[in-house]
Amino acid sequence: MLDFTQAIIDGIAIGSLYALIAIGYSMVFGVLQFVNFAHGELFMLGAYFVMLFLTLGAPLWVAILFSLLSVGTIAVVIERVAYKPLRKHSRLAPLITAVAISLFLQNIIQVLFSPNSLSFPINIPGNIITFGELFVRIRDIGIFSLTLLLAFLLELFLFKTKAGTGIRALAMHADASRLCGVPFNRTVSLTFFIGAILAVVAGTIQGMATNQIFPLMGVNAGLKAFAAAVLGGIGEIRGAVLGGLVLGISESMLVSYGLSTYKDGFAFVILILVLLIRPQGILGRTQLVKV
Amino acid sequence: MKLQSSKIITYTFTSIIAFATNTHALATDAKVGVLLPLTGSQAFYGKEAKNGIDLARQELSASNVDLKIVVEDTQSTPIEAAKGMNKLITSDRVNVVIAEVISSNAIAAASISEKAKIPMLSPAATNDSVTLGKKYIYRTCFIDSFQGVVMAKYAKDHLNAKNAIILEDSDSDYSKGLSNNFKSTFEKEGGKIIKVLKYSQKDTSFTSQLGDVRRSKPDILYIPGFHQQVGVILREAQDLGIKSIKLGGDGWYTPDLRSIAKDAVNGGIISTHFYSPDSKDPASSVNTHVKAFVDAYQAEYKAMPSAHAALGYDSYKIIHNVITEIKATKTKKSETISSEEINNALGKLKNFKGITGTITMDQNHNPIKPAVILEYIPNGYKFITSINPQ
Numbered sequence: 001m002l003d004f005t006q007a008i009i010d011g012i013a014i015g016s017l018y019a020l021i022a023i024g025y026s027m028v029f030g031v032l033q034f035v036n037f038a039h040g041e042l043f044m045l046g047a048y049f050v051m052l053f054l055t056l057g058a059p060l061w062v063a064i065l066f067s068l069l070s071v072g073t074i075a076v077v078i079e080r081v082a083y084k085p086l087r088k089h090s091r092l093a094p095l096i097t098a099v100a101i102s103l104f105l106q107n108i109i110q111v112l113f114s115p116n117s118l119s120f121p122i123n124i125p126g127n128i129i130t131f132g133e134l135f136v137r138i139r140d141i142g143i144f145s146l147t148l149l150l151a152f153l154l155e156l157f158l159f160k161t162k163a164g165t166g167i168r169a170l171a172m173h174a175d176a177s178r179l180c181g182v183p184f185n186r187t188v189s190l191t192f193f194i195g196a197i198l199a200v201v202a203g204t205i206q207g208m209a210t211n212q213i214f215p216l217m218g219v220n221a222g223l224k225a226f227a228a229a230v231l232g233g234i235g236e237i238r239g240a241v242l243g244g245l246v247l248g249i250s251e252s253m254l255v256s257y258g259l260s261t262y263k264d265g266f267a268f269v270i271l272i273l274v275l276l277i278r279p280q281g282i283l284g285r286t287q288l289v290k291v
Numbered sequence: 292m293k294l295q296s297s298k299i300i301t302y303t304f305t306s307i308i309a310f311a312t313n314t315h316a317l318a319t320d321a322k323v324g325v326l327l328p329l330t331g332s333q334a335f336y337g338k339e340a341k342n343g344i345d346l347a348r349q350e351l352s353a354s355n356v357d358l359k360i361v362v363e364d365t366q367s368t369p370i371e372a373a374k375g376m377n378k379l380i381t382s383d384r385v386n387v388v389i390a391e392v393i394s395s396n397a398i399a400a401a402s403i404s405e406k407a408k409i410p411m412l413s414p415a416a417t418n419d420s421v422t423l424g425k426k427y428i429y430r431t432c433f434i435d436s437f438q439g440v441v442m443a444k445y446a447k448d449h450l451n452a453k454n455a456i457i458l459e460d461s462d463s464d465y466s467k468g469l470s471n472n473f474k475s476t477f478e479k480e481g482g483k484i485i486k487v488l489k490y491s492q493k494d495t496s497f498t499s500q501l502g503d504v505r506r507s508k509p510d511i512l513y514i515p516g517f518h519q520q521v522g523v524i525l526r527e528a529q530d531l532g533i534k535s536i537k538l539g540g541d542g543w544y545t546p547d548l549r550s551i552a553k554d555a556v557n558g559g560i561i562s563t564h565f566y567s568p569d570s571k572d573p574a575s576s577v578n579t580h581v582k583a584f585v586d587a588y589q590a591e592y593k594a595m596p597s598a599h600a601a602l603g604y605d606s607y608k609i610i611h612n613v614i615t616e617i618k619a620t621k622t623k624k625s626e627t628i629s630s631e632e633i634n635n636a637l638g639k640l641k642n643f644k645g646i647t648g649t650i651t652m653d654q655n656h657n658p659i660k661p662a663v664i665l666e667y668i669p670n671g672y673k674f675i676t677s678i679n680p681q
Contacts, residue, residue, distance in 0.1 A: 002506075003503075006499075006502050007499060010496075010498045010499045010502060011499075013496065013498075014495075014496055110330070114334075115330045115331055115332070115334055116332075116334055116335055116547075117332075117519050117547075117551075119547075119550045119551055125530070126526065126527060126530035127530060128530060128531060128532070133506060135502070135505070135531065137498070137530065206495060209495075209496075210495050210496070210523050211522070211523070211526065211551055211553075212519065212522070212523070212551050214332070214519075216332075217495075220493045252498075252499045255499035255500060256499050256502070256503065258486075258488075260461070260488070260489045260490060260491070260499075260500070261461050261489055261491075263491065263494075264491055264493060
């Protein structure tokens, strides 16, 4: 029981990071029915940009702000340049392009910053508080709260603002929303921008917590977050958060029961099971596709 | 008349070619392939080894043996290591290869060179199976079984440890090798291995494994891994208040470990190939040729050499030494040096004075030489002891 409770606590922090990245996958999928496989690289870019601005002498909050803006803009540019021209082609075309963009970003960072891992200039200390045998990092409580806060703010934005309503309308029915005056391209860009911002936050947290960043850090995180998004119900913000946490906690359980070797495969077992048994995910709704 | 002129042309060409090949043979005694991870996750180790090789080449540039170097990058993967070895042998036609510092990649490269009967000398691949049963594969470093045994004995005899937990990198042959040998020796000596926990090189948090360590409170936490993960593990262990003594292997021995782990690395004890004392250290006066190497390295690269730099340096000197000896036996200058001769000489290498110890090859092509035990202290290392194989 002790192991079990501890595993849940340990899994929440990593699960929160999965959740932040998963939201981006989920939103883009909701709007365009397209999996942006370059999304994991935005997580990596976020960490590198923060490090770059920090080494240029910017204070942390400025570095994070600039990184949010730069990576957000990069995400919008990627969409305009690489995905938009393919929108009328088969669904497979942008998917392949996304993989190419992902490889491109990984390699350009390897060329610019060397393939080695770099030490992150600012760290969050990992002090713990104990409850008898159980322990929790203060940092992890912060990461978890921040994730819930950002998800809450995002929901608020989607339900209370005009632009947010636009995104929901587009997700519901693209053509009908256009007829109602929702600016299609601008709304798609906004969706990519928001997804990128959350990925940057996750990347920065990971950099500050582990004290190192490397060009391929987005690969594993991106794949896991994708599995989390599908598990929670792709297209749903709450689903993405729930999926991320469930995946993080499951992985942590596998480790504490001595099955760590199978940990990385587990996300994909979940992915296959969800697609076979409940393709719409935990919180997803079945949609009637009318022909 | 026509026939005549074509004959002249043929003669001219033949003599030009003969002349060209002849000067070629005079200029270069042998071609040495260098196959290292120069990009990718293990690039640090590869570049260090390359620096060592370059330094040795510079020092030996005045000698009467001329070696041509062909460098290939393995991108830190076994697949590229095998491809690179293939290229060196089939298209560059090298006589001998200094190849790979990472065990998994060295195993891949070795299978190619063994088949082609081209001798390969690995500076730092420590996994036992790299040279096992191979006729053409050698190494400059000691092997994992020795490293694991040394640390287990040290923990038992010097630290009076009763129990231990091993944290093993399940993606690495090197880590598994150290882990298995530590376990069997520690148990044979009467110690108890509480658990063998595993992690993956993709992991960024090790809290689940360390939570287990925290509850078990072992005397020893043995972490035979590479610095990228070990650095984070040490920091998290410090956060969790784990008081066990942390032991490790040569995968720790890079300056990068300290930049990731910060002061959490202090108190850690490792086995490694070589100790680079600075001039302030009283131990540095003991070994003058080690000091000369360290000074030359610092002058060239403005940094302290790691174990991999020292092993790269020794590897190149071994090859150079072997080829010099073969050349001395040749009476005619035009006689070329074959891979077979280099292979025989490597197998018979005896009492070679390297900076990582005096090296003699045993019948399994593994050098018989001591391991160094170091402790991490603030801003440096403390030399504890050097242990010879029995």
